[in-house]
Structure formats: structure tokens, C-alpha cells
Amino acid sequence: xxxxxxxxxxxxxxxxxxxxxxxxxxxxxxxxxxxxxxxxxxxxxxxxxxxxxxxxxxxxxxxxxxxxxxxxxxxxxxxxxxxxxxxxxxxxxxxxxxxxxxxxxxxxxxxxxxxxxxxxxxxxxxxxxxxxxxxxxxxxxxxxxxxxxxxxxxxxxxxxxxxxxxxxxxxxxxxxxxxxxxxxxxxxxxxxxxxxxxxxxxxxxxxxxxxxxxxxxxxxxxxxxxxxxxxxxxxxxxxxxxxxxxxxxxxxxxxxxxxxxxxxxxxxxxxxxxxxxxxxxxxxxxxxxxxxxxxxxxxxxxxxxxxxxxxxxxxxxxxxxxxxxxxxxxxxxxxxxxxxxxxxxxxxxxxxxxxxxxxxxxxxxxxxxxxxxxxxxxxxxxxxxxxxxxxxxxxxxxxxxxxxxxxxxxxxxxxxxxxxxxxxxxxxxxxxxxxxxxxxxxxxxxxxxxxxxxxxxxxxxxxxxxxxxxxxxxxxxxxxxxxxxxxxxxxxxxxxxxxxxxxxxxxxxxxxxx
Amino acid sequence: xxxxxxxxxxxxxxxxxxxxxxxxxxxxxxxxxxxxxxxxxxxxxxxxxxxxxxxxxxxxxxxxxxxxxxxxxxxxxxxxxxxxxxxxxxxxxxxxxxxxxxxxxxxxxxxxxxxxxxxxxxxxxxxxxxxxxxxxxxxxxxxxxxxxxxxxxxxxxxxxxxxxxxxxxxxxxxxxxxxxxxxxxxxxxxxxxxxxxxxxxxxxxxxxxxxxxxxxxxxxxxxxxxxxxxxxxxxxxxxxxxxxxxxxxxxxxxxxxxxxxxxxxxxxxxxxxxxxxxxxxxxxxxxxxxxxxxxxxxxxxxxxxxxxxxxxxxxxxxxxxxxxxxxxxxxxxxxxxxxxxxxxxxxxxxxxxxxxxxxxxxxxxxxxxxxxxxxxxxxxxxxxxxxxxxxxxxxxxxxxxxxxxxxxxxxxxxxxxxxxxxxxxxxxxxxxxxxxxxxxxxxxxxxxxxx
Ligand SMILES: Cc1cc2nc3c(=O)[nH]c(=O)nc-3n(C[C@H](O)[C@H](O)[C@H](O)COP(=O)(O)OP(=O)(O)OC[C@H]3O[C@@H](n4cnc5c(N)ncnc54)[C@H](O)[C@@H]3O)c2cc1C
Ligand code: SF4
Ligand code: SF4
Numbered sequence: 013x014x015x016x017x018x019x020x021x022x023x024x025x026x027x028x029x030x031x032x033x034x035x036x037x038x039x040x041x042x043x044x045x046x047x048x049x050x051x052x053x054x055x056x057x058x059x060x061x062x063x064x065x066x067x068x069x070x071x072x073x074x075x076x077x078x079x080x081x082x083x084x085x086x087x088x089x090x091x092x093x094x095x096x097x098x099x100x101x102x103x104x105x106x107x108x109x110x111x112x113x114x115x116x117x118x119x120x121x122x123x124x125x126x127x128x129x130x131x132x133x134x135x136x137x138x139x140x141x142x143x144x145x146x147x148x149x150x151x152x153x154x155x156x157x158x159x160x161x162x163x164x165x166x167x168x169x170x171x172x173x174x175x176x177x178x179x180x181x182x183x184x185x186x187x188x189x190x191x192x193x194x195x196x197x198x199x200x201x202x203x204x205x206x207x208x209x210x211x212x213x214x215x216x217x218x219x220x221x222x223x224x225x226x227x228x229x230x231x232x233x234x235x236x237x238x239x240x241x242x243x244x245x246x247x248x249x250x251x252x253x254x255x256x257x258x259x260x261x262x263x264x265x266x267x268x269x270x271x272x273x274x275x276x277x278x279x280x281x282x283x284x285x286x287x288x289x290x291x292x293x294x295x296x297x298x299x300x301x302x303x304x305x306x307x308x309x310x311x312x313x314x315x316x317x318x319x320x321x322x323x324x325x326x327x328x329x330x331x332x333x334x335x336x337x338x339x340x341x342x343x344x345x346x347x348x349x350x351x352x353x354x355x356x357x358x359x360x361x362x363x364x365x366x367x368x369x370x371x372x373x374x375x376x377x378x379x380x381x382x383x384x385x386x387x388x389x390x391x392x393x394x395x396x397x398x399x400x401x402x403x404x405x406x407x408x409x410x411x412x413x414x415x416x417x418x419x420x421x422x423x424x425x426x427x428x429x430x431x432x433x434x435x436x437x438x439x440x441x442x443x444x445x446x447x448x449x450x451x452x453x454x455x456x457x458x459x460x461x462x463x464x465x466x467x468x469x470x471x472x473x474x475x476x477x478x479x480x481x482x483x484x485x486x487x488x489x490x491x492x493x494x495x496x497x498x499x500x501x502x503x504x505x506x507x508x509x510x511x512x513x514x515x516x517x518x519x520x521x522x523x524x525x526x
Numbered sequence: 527x528x529x530x531x532x533x534x535x536x537x538x539x540x541x542x543x544x545x546x547x548x549x550x551x552x553x554x555x556x557x558x559x560x561x562x563x564x565x566x567x568x569x570x571x572x573x574x575x576x577x578x579x580x581x582x583x584x585x586x587x588x589x590x591x592x593x594x595x596x597x598x599x600x601x602x603x604x605x606x607x608x609x610x611x612x613x614x615x616x617x618x619x620x621x622x623x624x625x626x627x628x629x630x631x632x633x634x635x636x637x638x639x640x641x642x643x644x645x646x647x648x649x650x651x652x653x654x655x656x657x658x659x660x661x662x663x664x665x666x667x668x669x670x671x672x673x674x675x676x677x678x679x680x681x682x683x684x685x686x687x688x689x690x691x692x693x694x695x696x697x698x699x700x701x702x703x704x705x706x707x708x709x710x711x712x713x714x715x716x717x718x719x720x721x722x723x724x725x726x727x728x729x730x731x732x733x734x735x736x737x738x739x740x741x742x743x744x745x746x747x748x749x750x751x752x753x754x755x756x757x758x759x760x761x762x763x764x765x766x767x768x769x770x771x772x773x774x775x776x777x778x779x780x781x782x783x784x785x786x787x788x789x790x791x792x793x794x795x796x797x798x799x800x801x802x803x804x805x806x807x808x809x810x811x812x813x814x815x816x817x818x819x820x821x822x823x824x825x826x827x828x829x830x831x832x833x834x835x836x837x838x839x840x841x842x843x844x845x846x847x848x849x850x851x852x853x854x855x856x857x858x859x860x861x862x863x864x865x866x867x868x869x870x871x872x873x874x875x876x877x878x879x880x881x882x883x884x885x886x887x888x889x890x891x892x893x894x895x896x897x898x899x900x901x902x903x904x905x906x907x908x909x910x911x912x913x914x915x916x917x918x919x920x921x922x923x924x925x926x927x928x929x930x931x932x933x934x935x936x937x938x939x940x941x942x943x944x945x946x947x948x949x950x951x952x953x954x955x956x957x958x959x960x961x962x963x964x965x966x967x968x969x970x971x972x973x974x975x976x977x
Contacts, residue, residue, distance in 0.1 A: 150726070152857070153581075155576075156581070156692050158580050158581060159581070161580070238939065238942075239939070239942050239943070239973075240939045243973055352591060449909070449911060449912045449937055450851070450911075451825055451851065452825075452851065454573075454824045455540070455572070455589045456573035456576065457570060457573055457576075457582055457586045458581065461581070461582050491939050495855040496853045496855070497853065497860050497862060497937060500938075502940065516828065516829075517851075517916050518912075519847060520846040520848040521829070521836070522833055
């Protein structure tokens with residue numbers, strides 16, 4: 013390792029340590045006014061009463077603050093629940109806004125300083141670590157030592173990283189009140205971009221984008237000399253930064269609905285939720301445009317682009333989940349399971365999620381147009397189930413937290429309903445395929461090992477057969493790593509695309525069906 | 527067709543396993559047993575280097591999952607065959623047991639050449655062919671090795687050098703010829719590879735022959751001495767001066783053996799119902815004009831297996847290989863070849879077209895007959911379409927026709943630099959031809975890499 017890289021590593025570790033410690037700083041104190049500001053009008057009186065015993069008390073940590081909050085709040089709700097007074101129960105979760113309001117900490121006072129010490133150092137460290145990589149080496153495949161690495165082969169470092177990610181996601185999704193320090197830290201940035209104060213989602217979006225950018229630069233180093241890899245990496249970096257992060261915030265600044273123009277239903281599962289539709293319909297021309305744009309993406313962009321280019325146009329050039337997988341997740345791509353069994357599980361799961369998303373959405377729409385007379389609140393429960401199980405647990409906790417355990421495309425492969433939709437088009441009506449170069453395969457297994465989607469590419473390649481699989485995201489890495497130049501991702505005529513080739517080219521003795 | 531004969535295959539390499547798989551495809555009831563000493567399951571020998579370098583684990587080099595064999599009723603047995611009794615049609619296995627067959631396929635592959643050098647059996651001196659060799663190499667290079675010498679500059683030699691580099695062991699190549707792999711590659715290509723080897727900081731000693739390998743008191747290698755008397759201190763020696771058929775256990779068994787097991791074009795040996803395929807077989811006559819009598823590559827092993835399986839089930843056909851092709855990788859530079867491109871040729875009979883990129887790592891050569899019909903191509907640092915050249919060579923296309931259509935032959939990934947354009951320009955200039963310029967799509971113009 014070069015000196016600069018060691019410096020980078022140290023800075024990164026310092027940054028991530030600061031990031032981990034910051035949530036523990038400061039004290040928490042509530043008063044009547046803060047409660048009034050942070051609660052809905054109908055709850056203001058009640059919440060004031062419930063939390064009254066906490067007013068004026070200083071809590072030394074988020075733990076003591078939230079535990080006391082829970083005691084008061086739950087005892088109120090439990091009482092009502094036991095009396096079956098369901099409509100008086102307070103269902104809203106006020107922990108995050110109240111904790112945020114109650115906090116006084118150095119982070120809140122000098123957010124940029126702490127931002128620099130945590131996220132800033134992580135980014136700087138990441139850059140210093142990645143930029144000097146492979147500098148004096150000729151371009152080529154850089155896979156030396158991957159299966160000897162504690163990070164990339166489920167060693168202790170990988171387990172540690174995965175556990176950290178899983179923990180972070182669990183806190184982010186279900187216990188964000190513990191992260192208010194970090195949210196305050198990014199508040200000024202949020203003010204600049206959208207004019208609003210930051211939420212935990214802004215914090216997440218920011219980290220997510222920076223992670224893609226820093227690790228995208230790592231991809232440029234690793235795949236130097238491979239134009240396909242460079243371009244698609246640049247593309248996901250661009251779409252994440254502009255479309256997923258900046259434009260939605262700027263829209264809010266301009267008093268327009270928050271909208272990610274590249275997110276497509278059913279990955280964007282709440283696109284047809286009633287509150288979303290309300291938002292679109294109540295936001296004038298821009299809102300209407302967003303609604304129509306979103307529907308066009310589903311009905312026209314997906315089939316047309318997938319027909320011409322395969323699902324890769326989205327999964328490895330545009331998508332945010334894909335963007336994270338292809339950059340942050342790249343060091344783990346070899347950990348995907350290639351067995352036939354996992355392929356079977358994959359097909360059930362991913363199409364199951366697609367079916368669930370479709371049914372849920374149809375019910376939602378029907379319910380909406382019937383003025384909620386059809387199913388009443390049932391769709392809400394469906395939404396919260398889907399949001400919990402698929403949107404958060406599967407896509408987030410498992411999707412990213414499991415990178416170091418099951419490879420970088422766990423969500424894309426087993427869970428993403430949009431990938432399932434794109435995949436069906438790719439499998440049955442597309443010009444995309446991975447062409448196998450005649451009989452040149454030596455069955456070495458590099459392609460299968462490094463396929464993040466767990467496709468046993470070699471199975472096809474060694475038979476001289478083109479690879480036409482619904483799950484292939486067209487990352488092009490199988491082609492990049494093949495030492496014999498056997499694989500080429502290409503778009504071409506549908507005729508001859510799926511070839512159950514007789515016998516490999518080069519043997520004139522016989523013609524048989526492989 | 528019902529067929530309950532018992533076919534026993536010795537060797538689970540590409541040739542034996544391909545034969546077994548195709549036998550099962552062609553016939554549902556024939557009993558198939560594969561017996562092999564090296565490993566329980568078929569693995570890809572060509573990937574041995576990647577295991578050592580941490581690109582893959584051993585299990586990744588197994589092209590089929592373990593359930594595959596039982597599902598296809600291919601019985602596997604891991605054991606070494608000691609000898610064969612052809613008269614009683616049975617194999618004697620190392621554990622003392624016997625296995626009888628109706629038909630026997632010998633697919634025992636190769637072993638590294640050792641030419642009787644003094645010191646060739648010292649500790650730290652080895653070839654690389656089998657899984658066991660790889661394990662030995664792990665052992666031999668675990669500690670105390672700073673410098674290694676590789677004898678013979680072939681494909682396995684360069685793989686071994688790359689492996690050693692991963693462990694931070696510096697390497698000297700001793701190559702007898704005037705250039706790297708010069709017995710196979712034309713001068714320019716050999717030089718191109720030679721430069722790349724030096725770019726990777728390997729010490730390439732051309733026209734240098736091994737005289738003796740020197741050991742220390744503990745029986746471990748400490749240096750090699752060349753014929754010119756130079757002594758090179760080293761703690762590891764790789765012997766990669768080719769391979770030869772692995773048939774020692776069959777000598778004096780009644781089976782006719784030359785360099786390998788003698789077979790006709792139907793893979794029949796001199797003994798009834800005994801066949802040999804893959805690296806260990808030696809044809810009585812070369813199967814085609816441009817072929818050798820011993821074929822020692824992965825692809826031919828596979829074709830032997832395919833063809834023999836057919837012959838054991840259907841009407842036997844002679845082995846007729848098509849247009850020759852091969853590929854390899856020299857460190858970072860990929861190499862593909864189609865048709866005939868020998869190391870040297872007679873300038874009166876053969877014309878050559880050669881283009882090399884200014885960077886010195888990419889090249890394209892085409893050899894033609896006097897009438898300028900294509901004989902074959904060598905490509906370095908580029909990927910070309912097998913199907914395209916198979917057809918062009920089979921149909922004797924003119925070189926001009928090949929070059930005109932070169933865009934179709936291009937197999938590089940999308941957005942890679944369109945080298946075929948400069949190749950076309952150079953050909954037009956060299957041979958005074960008028961080749962229309964290919965127009966690149968705007969996407970390629972805007973985003974594609976530049977030549
Ligand atoms: C490191 C390396 C890299 C290579 N790379 C390439 C390449 O890139 N491209 C290419 O075309 N070729 C390559 N080759 C050559 C290619 O691997 C061989 O041509 C091919 O494997 C030969 O296949 P086979 O089936 O004839 O024999 P083998 O693969 O050698 O299989 C023979 C099997 O029989 C077993 N056996 C032998 N004797 C007995 C016995 N008495 N009892 C039981 N079992 C026995 C052996 O243990 C072995 O498992 C490479 C070879 C090596 C070593
Ligand atoms: S990486 Fe290439 S040579 Fe190796 S198994 Fe895959 S297609 Fe075949
Ligand atoms: S098959 Fe190749 S291109 Fe497709 S996902 Fe796998 S590695 Fe990527």
C-alpha cells in the first residue's frame with residue numbers, strides 16, 4: 013500500500029469513528045413550546061399533557077430521553093387500547109421530531125465542523141485511498157487476492173462491515189430518533205438545497221450519493237482501459253447525483269413536489285398511493301407532468317428501451333439501487349450464489365414481490381377511485397406491510413447490509429419488482445444478449461464467479477450458447493474478466509438470439525444437439 | 527436405443543468428462559463410470575492459476591455442481607488406476623480392487639516434461655499441471671522464496687510467472703528461443719509479448735539454456751546455472767518446457783504407445799474396445815494437414831470427447847477438426863488465433879499483413895496465400911469473432927473481403943476504440959486497396975474510446 017493510501021485509510025477510519033460517536037453527543041430537554049411546534053394540531057393538547065412530566069428536565073442521552081418518552085407515551089396509548097378506544101389512540105410517531113427539537117449539542121451549534129470531521133473525512137479518506145490505486149500498473153483485471161481477503165471473502169472485516177451496515181439501516185428505518193445529531197449536522201446543507209430543515213432521509217440520500225461518487229472513482233481506477241465500465245459508472249454517478257439527490261431537493265425549493273424523475277414504479281412502490289396522486293393533482297402543470305412522466309416510464313420507456321438495449325439501460329446505467337451496488341458493492345460481487353437452487357428461489361421471490369406490488373397498487377387505485385368505499389383502510393395496512401417488509405427490510409437492510417455476505421445485488425436479484433418487470437421484457441422481447449464467441453471458452457469460471465446476479469455464465473459459454481437471462485443487468489463484468497475474450501454484450505436482431513447450439517464451432521466430425 | 531454396456535473412462539479432464547456427458551445425452555441406459563485420481567469432481571485445469579492468485583476458489587473452477595453427476599447417472603470414482611488387464615477387461619485400482627468394463631476410454635492427459643536436467647528433483651523444483659502440483663506450489667512458495675527461475679517460455683510458464691508475482695516473488699525466464707514463445711509466434715508478436723513481460727518487471731533471458739539446477743545441503747534448490755555458465759540464485763524453479771502424454775502406467779500392457787497412446791481417427795487403439803482421447807492420444811496420422819499428431823489443448827480434448835461419444839453410440843465417424851483456433855492471455859494481453867499462422871513462413875508462398883498499435887500492445891496479423899486468400903489471423907489485445915473467421919477461412923475469402931467486413935469481426939466490448947478502422951486504413955495502404963471507411967454511430971463518436 014502506498015503512503016497516501018495509508019493516510020486515506022486512517023482518515024476514513026477517523027471519519028467513520030466520528031460518524032458513529034456523534035449520535036451520542038449532547039443533552040435533550042423538552043418544553044411545552046417545542047411540543048406544540050412539533051405535533052399536529054389535534055394532538056397538541058394531548059401530547060402536552062402526556063409529556064408534561066418531562067418538561068424542564070435535562071436528559072444526558074438520547075437513550076434516557078427516549079426511554080422516558082416511551083414510558084409516558086405508551087402508558088397513555090396502552091390505557092386507551094385496553095379500553096378499545098381506538099380512535100383516541102395517537103398513532104403518529106413523534107419521537108424523531110421531538111428528539112430533534114429537544115437536542116442541544118455541539119453538533120447543532122457547529123454542524124459544518126462535525127460534518128467535516130465525520131462525512132468530510134470519510135470522503136477525503138476514501139478519495140486518498142482509491143485515487144492512487146493501480147496507478148503504475150498496466151490496465152487489466154485487478155482481482156488478485158480477492159478470495160484471500162478478509163473483507164471480500166466473508167472474513168472478519170466483511171462480517172464487521174455487513175453488521176455495521178445492517179445496524180445502520182435498522183436504526184435509520186425504525187429508530188431515527190437516535191440519529192438526530194447527524195440530521196442536525198446536515199441541516200445547513202439541506203437549507204441551502206431545498207430551503208427546508210433536514211430529515212433522516214436527507215441524511216441518508218447525502219451519504220448514499222457521496223458513497224456512490226467515491227466508490228465510483230474507485231471503479232474508474234479499477235477498470236481503467238475498459239470504456240464500457242467507465243461509461244456506465246459515470247452514468248450511475250450522474251443519475252444519482254442529479255436525478256435522485258439534487259433535482260428533488262431543488263424542486264422542493266421551488267415549491268414543487270419532491271420527485272425523482274428516474275424512479276419507476278413498481279420499484280417506486282408509492283407512486284400510485286393516494287397521497288402521491290393527491291400531490292400530483294394538486295400541484296398544477298408540474299404535478300400533472302410528473303404523473304404522466306411516471307406513467308410513460310412504466311408503459312413506454314421500460315418496454316421500448318429494454319427491447320433495444322436490455323434491462324441494463326436501467327439497472328446498471330440509471331438506477332440508484334443499481335448505482336450503489338455497482339460502486340459500493342463492487343468489491344463483493346463474487347459472493348453471489350451461483351447454484352441452480354438459488355436461481356429457483358430467485359424466480360419465486362422476485363416474481364412474488366412483483367405480483368404483490370401489482371396487486372397492492374391495483375387495489376390502491378381501485379380504492380382511490382371508489383372514494384375509499386371499496387376497501388376503506390385496508391390498503392393502508394397493505395402499504396405499511398409492504399413498506400416495512402419490502403421497502404425497508406428487504407431493499408434496505410438486506411439489500412445493502414448483506415453486500416458482504418451474499419453479494420451486491422441481493423435486492424436486485426431476489427426482491428426488486430421493477431427488475432422482475434424489466435427481466436420479463438428482456439427475456440422474451442429484446443435485442444440484447446451476451447454473445448458467446450464460438451468455441452473459445454475454457455470453462456475457467458471467472459465469468460460465473462464475478463457475475464453479481466449469480467448467473468452461471470460459464471454454463472452457457474462452454475456450450476457455445478448465448479446468454480439470455482431475465483436477471484442479467486448487463487454490468488459487463490463477465491465480459492471484462494473473461495481471459496479468453498469469449499463474451500460480448502450486444503444488441504442485435506432477435507433472430508438467432510437464443511441459440512441452443514448444436515456443437516461448438518471447430519469440430520466438423522459430427523453435428524449433434526448439445 | 528437400449529444399451530446396457532458399461533463404459534469406463536479413465537480421467538475426469540475435459541476430454542473424459544465431455545465424452546461421458548455426451549454419452550449420456552445420446553443414450554439413456556449405457557452405464558458410465560469415470561475414474562480419476564486427481565480430484566473427485568471435474569474442474570478446469572486452465573483455471574489453476576486463478577486459485578493461487580485468489581481470483582477464485584477451487585470450487586469455482588468446477589463447471590458443474592456436484593449433484594449434476596448423480597442426476598445424469600455418471601458414476602464417479604476418485605482413485606488412481608495402477609494398471610489395465612486388457613485380456614480380462616478390468617482395471618486394477620490403487621486400493622487393490624478391480625473394475626471391469628465393456629468399453630474403455632483412456633483420457634489421462636499429460637504430465638510436465640522433465641528432460642533429465644541435473645537437479646530437476648530438488649525441493650522447490652516443479653512443473654504445474656495438476657491440482658496436486660498447485661498444492662505443492664503453495665507449499666514451495668509459502669516462505670523464504672524471493673526469486674524464482676522459470677524454464678521454458680510457454681503458456682504455462684507465463685501463468686506461473688504471474689502467479690509468483692502475486693506473491694511478490696521476482697522471476698527470471700530462461701527461454702531457449704530468440705523470442706518469447708518464438709516457436710509458435712511470429713517475430714513481431716513474440717516481441718510484443720516480450721515487451722509486456724518486461725513491463726511487468728520480469729527478467730526475460732532469451733537464447734539461454736538451462737545447464738543444471740543447484741541444491742543446498744538440505745536438498746532444496748539454491749540456484750540454477752545456464753549453459754553459458756551464469757549462476758542465478760533462486761529458491762524456486764518452475765519447469766514449463768511443455769508437456770507429454772501421461773501414459774507411463776500403461777507401458778508394456780500390450781497397448782501400442784508411441785509418444786502417446788496410438789489411435790486412428792476413430793480414437794481406436796490397437797486393442798478392441800479400448801479408445802484414447804485428449805492430451806494422451808497420439809494419432810497415427812495427423813487428423814488434418816495443419817494439425818499435429820498429439821493435440822494438447824482444451825478445445826481439442828473437448829472435440830475428441832464429443833466425437834468419441836458419438837462413435838460409441840452411433841455409427842462411428844472419423845475425427846475431422848475444422849478451422850484451427852486457440853487463445854491465451856499473456857499477463858494483461860489477450861491473444862486469439864484463427865486458421866494457420868506459423869512462427870515463420872516462406873515469403874514466396876505466403877503474404878503477411880501486420881498492424882501494430884503505437885502503444886505496442888495491440889496487433890493484428892493476417893497471413894494470405896499468394897492469391898491473397900486468407901490463411902489465418904493472429905490478434906493481440908483485441909477480440910475477434912470466432913464465427914466470422916471460421917467462415918472466412920473455410921470459404922477462402924480474399925484478404926480484402928475480410929478487411930472490408932472487419933467491423934463485423936470485431937468482438938471487443940461496446941465503446942472500445944474502433945481499431946478495425948485503423949487496421950483497414952493500414953491494409954488499404956500496404957496492399958494498395960480501396961477500402962470504404964466505416965461510419966461510426968454518433969453514440970460511439972461521442973462516448974467511445976479513441977484509437
Ligand atoms: C496450467 C494450465 C493451463 C492451461 N491453459 C490452457 C488454455 O488456456 N487453453 C487450452 O486450450 N489449454 C490449456 N491447457 C491445456 C489443457 O488444460 C489440456 O489440454 C487439457 O486439460 C487436457 O485434457 P484431458 O482431458 O486430455 O486431460 P487432463 O485434463 O489432464 O485429465 C486427465 C485426468 O486423468 C487423471 N489420470 C491420469 N492418469 C490416471 C490414472 N492412472 N488413474 C486415474 N486417473 C488418472 C489425471 O489425474 C487427470 O485428472 C492448460 C494446461 C495447464 C496445466
Ligand atoms: S470467463 Fe470466459 S473462458 Fe472462463 S468460463 Fe467464462 S466464458 Fe469461459
Ligand atoms: S451475466 Fe454478465 S453482464 Fe449479466 S449480470 Fe452477470 S456479469 Fe453482469
